[in-house]
Amino acid sequence: MSILVIAEHDNNVIKTSTLNTVAAASQLGDDVTLLVAGYHCESAAKSGAEIVGVDKVLHVEAAYYEHALAEELTALVVACCEGASHILAPGGTFGKNLLPRVAALLDVGMVSDIIEIESEDTFVRPIYAGNAMARVKSNDPVKVISVRATGFDAAASEGGQAGIEVINPAPPVGLASFVSREGAESERPELTSAKVVISGGRGFGSGENFKLLENIADKLGAAIGASRAAVDAGYVLNDYQVGQTGKIIAPDLYIAVGISGAIQHLAGMKESKVIVAINKDEEAPIFEVADYGLVADLFQALPTLSEALDKLD
Amino acid sequence: MKILIPIKRVIDFNVRIRVKKDGSGVETANVKMSMNPFCEIAVEEAVRIKEAGKAEEIIAVAIGGRQCQDILRTALAMGADRAILIETDVEVQPLAIAKLLKATIEKESPGLAILGKQAIDGDNNQTGQMLSALLGWSQAAFASNIEFTDTGLEVTREVDGGLETIAIKLPAVVTTDLRLNEPRYVKLPNIMKARKKPLDVMTPQELGVDVAPSIDVLDIAEPPARAAGVKVADVNELVDKLRNEAKVI
Ligand SMILES: Cc1cc2nc3c(=O)[nH]c(=O)nc-3n(C[C@H](O)[C@H](O)[C@H](O)COP(=O)(O)OP(=O)(O)OC[C@H]3O[C@@H](n4cnc5c(N)ncnc54)[C@H](O)[C@@H]3O)c2cc1C
Ligand SMILES: Nc1ncnc2c1ncn2[C@@H]1O[C@H](COP(=O)(O)O)[C@@H](O)[C@H]1O
Numbered sequence: 001m002s003i004l005v006i007a008e009h010d011n012n013v014i015k016t017s018t019l020n021t022v023a024a025a026s027q028l029g030d031d032v033t034l035l036v037a038g039y040h041c042e043s044a045a046k047s048g049a050e051i052v053g054v055d056k057v058l059h060v061e062a063a064y065y066e067h068a069l070a071e072e073l074t075a076l077v078v079a080c081c082e083g084a085s086h087i088l089a090p091g092g093t094f095g096k097n098l099l100p101r102v103a104a105l106l107d108v109g110m111v112s113d114i115i116e117i118e119s120e121d122t123f124v125r126p127i128y129a130g131n132a133m134a135r136v137k138s139n140d141p142v143k144v145i146s147v148r149a150t151g152f153d154a155a156a157s158e159g160g161q162a163g164i165e166v167i168n169p170a171p172p173v174g175l176a177s178f179v180s181r182e183g184a185e186s187e188r189p190e191l192t193s194a195k196v197v198i199s200g201g202r203g204f205g206s207g208e209n210f211k212l213l214e215n216i217a218d219k220l221g222a223a224i225g226a227s228r229a230a231v232d233a234g235y236v237l238n239d240y241q242v243g244q245t246g247k248i249i250a251p252d253l254y255i256a257v258g259i260s261g262a263i264q265h266l267a268g269m270k271e272s273k274v275i276v277a278i279n280k281d282e283e284a285p286i287f288e289v290a291d292y293g294l295v296a297d298l299f300q301a302l303p304t305l306s307e308a309l310d311k312l313d
Numbered sequence: 314m315k316i317l318i319p320i321k322r323v324i325d326f327n328v329r330i331r332v333k334k335d336g337s338g339v340e341t342a343n344v345k346m347s348m349n350p351f352c353e354i355a356v357e358e359a360v361r362i363k364e365a366g367k368a369e370e371i372i373a374v375a376i377g378g379r380q381c382q383d384i385l386r387t388a389l390a391m392g393a394d395r396a397i398l399i400e401t402d403v404e405v406q407p408l409a410i411a412k413l414l415k416a417t418i419e420k421e422s423p424g425l426a427i428l429g430k431q432a433i434d435g436d437n438n439q440t441g442q443m444l445s446a447l448l449g450w451s452q453a454a455f456a457s458n459i460e461f462t463d464t465g466l467e468v469t470r471e472v473d474g475g476l477e478t479i480a481i482k483l484p485a486v487v488t489t490d491l492r493l494n495e496p497r498y499v500k501l502p503n504i505m506k507a508r509k510k511p512l513d514v515m516t517p518q519e520l521g522v523d524v525a526p527s528i529d530v531l532d533i534a535e536p537p538a539r540a541a542g543v544k545v546a547d548v549n550e551l552v553d554k555l556r557n558e559a560k561v562i
Contacts, residue, residue, distance in 0.1 A: 069479070070442065070452050093472040097454050100407070100442035109408050109527040112437050122531065127435055128330045132339055135531040175451035176481040179467060183475030192473070196561070220562060232492065238457070239475045244433070245491060247473065253561040263329065270539065274559045276551065282544075291542040291559065294551050304548040312556065 001029040001120065004081050005054075006073070006089040006098065007036045009044040011066060016193040017090030019051060019154035021147040025088050026053040026155065027117045033058060033084075034162070037076055037169075039066035049164050052156040062169035067178035068094060074101040075170040081106075084142060085120070091146035092192070092247075099146050108140035113248075115151030129244040129267035149192060150250035150271050184237050191240065194223035196253045199242055199269070200235070201227035203258020203279065203298055207235040212302040213257065219309045225249070225269075227259045243268035258298045261286025278302075314424035314483075315370045316359045318393065319414050319444075320352035322377055322384045323434040336532035348384040351429025353391075354489040357496040358459065359427055360392035367461055368425070370394045374417055376410055378402055382512060389507035390499040396512040401524060405517075407435075409524040411443035416520035418448065423484070425466075430455050430488040445486035453481050455490045 003025045008015040018034075025032045032053055036045040037060040045059035058080060064072045077098070081087055087102060089095035091113045103110035115133075116124035122137045123145065191197060198220065200213045210224075217224050225247070226240040242249060244267035254272035259265060261277070261284055269275070270289050277290035280297045287293040294301060324330060325345040332339055348356075359371045373388035375381035376399040385396035399413050418426065428441035445452035453459075453468035457476065460467045465482040471490045517524045545551045555562045 067477075067479075070454070074446060093455060093470075096438045097442065097452075097472075100439035101446035101452070103439070104408060104411060104443035104446040107408075109406055110437075110439050110443075111528060112439060126536070127533070128324070128339060129433065129436065130536060131330050132332050133534045133536050135534070137529045137531055138527065139529065140527050176453070176479050179478040179480050181475065181477045228491065237475055238471045238492065239473060244436070245431070253555070253559070264326070274555070274561050275539075275542070276555070287542070287544070289539050289542075291539075292551055292554055293542060293544045294548065295544065296548075301548055305552070308548055308552045309562075312552070312562070 001085040002031045002033065002083050003028050003086045003088065004084040005032060005034050006077060006087070006095070007034050007044065007048055008090050008092070008094040009036065009038060009041060011038040011041040012043055014044050014047050014051070015090065016154060016190070017092055017149045019157055020149040020152045021088050021090045022051050022053045022155040023152040024114070024117060024147045025086070028086055028120055031055055035077065035080065036060070037065040037073060039063050045164055047157065049162040050158050050160050052160045054160050054162045057162050057164045059164050059166050060169050062172070064172045065169065068098070069176050069178065070097045070101055071173040071175045073098050074105060075173050077102045078105050079170045080167060081142070086143045086145060088145050088147055091148045095146040099144055103144040106142055106144065108142050108144055109138065110144040111136060111138055112146050113148040114145055115148050129263055130270065131263065148248060150248055184239065188217060189221065189223045191223045191225055191247055192249055195251055196220045196222035197225050197249060197251045198222045198255040198257065199225035199227065199259060200230055200257050201259030202229035202233060204230065204235060210235050212298070215306055216302060216309065219306065227265050256286050256290070257302065259286055260284050261289065314368045315372060315421060316362060316368045317372050317374060317414070317418060317421060317423040317426040318352070318355045318359050318388065319374045319410070319426065319428050319440070320356065320384055320388055321349045321429070321432045322346055322375060322381045323349045323432055326350055326433055332533055332535045336534060338533050346380070348387055349429050349432045351431060351489050351491070353496040354491065354493050355427040355429055356388045356391050356393060357494045358489060361494065363392065372397060372421060372423065374399065374414065376401065376405055376413055385512055386507050387499060389510045390503045391497060395510060398512065398514045399517060399520065400514050401517050403524050404526065405524045406526045406528060407437050407439040407443055408527070409522060410440050411447055412522045413517060413520055413524070414444050415447045416522055425484060426486045428486065428488045430490055441486050441488035448484070448486070451481035451485045453479060453485060454488045456487050457490050457492045459487060459493070
C-alpha cells in the first residue's frame with residue numbers, strides 16, 4: 001500500500017496540520033510519500049523530509065503552485081498519484097478546496113474529516129456538527145481522505161530522513177489566478193495548534209473590548225478565537241472563528257468568554273481537554289460542556305483574572 | 314447568463330439532533346426540515362446577481378425525495394425563476410450528486426453554478442468542488458464576496474489564514490460561506506407567486522447517472538459525552554482549579 005500525503009505549507013514552513021495528517025497516514029501503512037508542491041519551496045520540502053513517518057518527498061516547483069490553486073494542484077496530484085491506495089490531506093480549507101476535485105477526477109468518493117482509522121477502508125467521521133459519529137467503509141479503489149487534525153497526535157517534525165525526489169510540474173490549467181491575501185499577522189500561537197485558546201463572543205459588545213481578551217491571551221501564551229457572532233459583528237477577522245464552519249480545535253485549555261455555546265460553536269471546541277466558560281447567564285448552554293463554569297460579567301471577571309494571573313509564579 | 318443553484322433539504326440548524334438507538338441514523342420523524350443555510354445564501358446571491366442585471370434566469374435544483382419541493386418553492390419565493398426536482402429516495406452521495414448536476418448543466422447551459430460550501434447534515438464540503446472538476450470549470454470555494462469583472466469573477470474566499478481573493482474565468486462553480494450575504498425573508502405575496510412558477514420533476518435514470526453509493530455507512534453513534542463540570546464561585550477559585558486540579562496553567 002502506498003499512501004500519498006499532500007503537504008500544506010506556505011512555500012517556507014510546513015503547516016502543523018500536515019504533521020497530524022502524516023500521523024494518520026502512518027496508521028494506514030509505512031509507505032508514505034509527501035507531495036510538496038509550491039514555488040521556491042525548497043525549505044518546505046527539506047522540512048517535509050524530516051517528518052517522522054515520511055519515506056519519500058516529491059518536490060515540485062512552478063509559479064502556478066505558489067498559492068495552492070485547486071485547479072492546478074488537482075492536475076498535479078492526479079498526474080502523480082498512480083499506484084496510491086490512499087490520498088490524504090489536512091482537513092482545513094486547503095484540503096477541502098483540493099481533495100474533492102481530485103476524487104471527482106479519479107471517479108471515486110471522498111471521506112471528509114476523519115478522526116479515527118479502524119482499518120485501511122473503515123474510518124470514523126463526525127457528522128451533524130459533531131453531534132453524531134459515522135463509521136464509514138469506502139469501497140473505492142483509491143481512498144481520498146481529509147484528516148481532521150484534532151483526531152491524530154502530530155508526527156514528530158524532526159528525526160526523519162526521507163529522500164527528496166524532484167519531479168516535473170503538470171502543465172498549467174490556467175482557469176484561476178491569485179489576486180491578494182489578507183491575514184492577521186500575529187505574534188500569538190496559531191489557533192489550530194495552540195495549547196491554550198481563549199475565545200470571545202457577542203458578549204464583548206465591540207472589537208475594542210477584545211483587548212481585554214488579548215491581555216489574558218498574552219499572559220497565558222494563548223491563541224485567540226471567536227464565535228461567529230463576534231466575527232459577523234466585525235470584532236475580529238474570519239480566521240478567528242471556531243466552530244462547525246470555522247476552525248475545529250482541541251487545545252489543552254479552552255476558555256469561552258461571552259459565548260452562549262450554540263451547537264455550531266461547540267462543534268469546533270468540545271474536544272478540548274479542559275473547558276472554561278465565563279458568562280453572565282447561568283443558563284447559557286456553554287456551561288453544559290464546561291469543566292469549570294464562572295457565572296460573571298466578563299467586564300469584571302477579565303480584569304480580575306488578569307491580576308490573578310500576574311500573582312502566579 | 315443563467316445561474317444554477319443546487320439546494321439541499323436538511324434537518325433545520327436549530328434542531329438538536331438525536332441518534333437512533335439502533336445506530337442506523339439520526340431521528341428524522343417529526344423533525345423540522347429546511348433549506349441548508351449555505352444554500353439559502355446561494356439562492357440569495359443568485360437573486361442579487363439577477364437584480365443587478367447580470368443574469369437572466371435562476372434555476373434551483375434539488376436532489377432527493379418528493380418533500381424537497383418545499384425548499385424548491387422557498388427558492389422560487391426568494392426569486393428563482395424555475396425549479397427542478399431530481400427525485401430519488403436513495404441517499405445520494407456527493408460524487409453522484411455532482412454527476413446529476415453536471416448532466417443538468419449540460420442540458421441547461423448556465424454560466425455559473427452557486428452551491429453551499431457544505432450541507433450541515435453530512436458536513437461533507439465536497440459537492441461544489443467535485444462538480445467544478447467534472448465540468449472542467451474554474452472553482453471558488455468558501456466565497457465571502459463575488460465581483461463581476463471583464464474577464465470573469467473576482468472572488469474573496471474565507472480560508473484558514475484569513476481572506477484570499479482570486480480571479481476566475483467563467484463558467485465557474487462558486488460555493489458560499491456564511492458572510493457572503495444575509496438571505497432575505499420571504500414575503501407572503503412572493504410565496505403565492507412561487508406556486509405558479511414551473512417545477513419539473515426528473516429521475517436520475519433519465520439523466521443516465523448511477524446513484525449507487527461507493528461509501529457504506531456502517532453505523533452512526535452518539536459522540537462520547539463530556540463528564541459534568543462544576544461552577545466556581547469566583548476568579549480566584551477558577552485560577553486555583555486550573556493550576557492545582559486541572560494543571561493547565
Ligand atoms: C450554518 C451555521 C453555521 C454556523 N457556524 C458557526 C461556527 O462555526 N461558529 C460559531 O461560533 N457559530 C456558528 N454559527 C452561529 C451560531 O448558531 C451562534 O449564532 C453563534 O455561535 C452565537 O455567538 P455568541 O455565542 O457569541 O453570541 P450569543 O449567542 O448572542 O451569545 C452571547 C453570550 O454572551 C453572554 N454575555 C453578554 N454580555 C456578557 C457580559 N457582559 N459578560 C458575560 N457574558 C455576557 C450572553 O449571556 C450570551 O450567552 C453558525 C450558524 C449557522 C446557521
Ligand atoms: N441532494 C442535494 N440536492 C441539491 N444540492 C445538493 C445536494 N447535496 C448537496 N448539494 C449541494 O452541495 C452543497 C455542498 O454539500 P456537501 O458537499 O454535501 O457538503 C450543498 O450546499 C448544495 O448546494
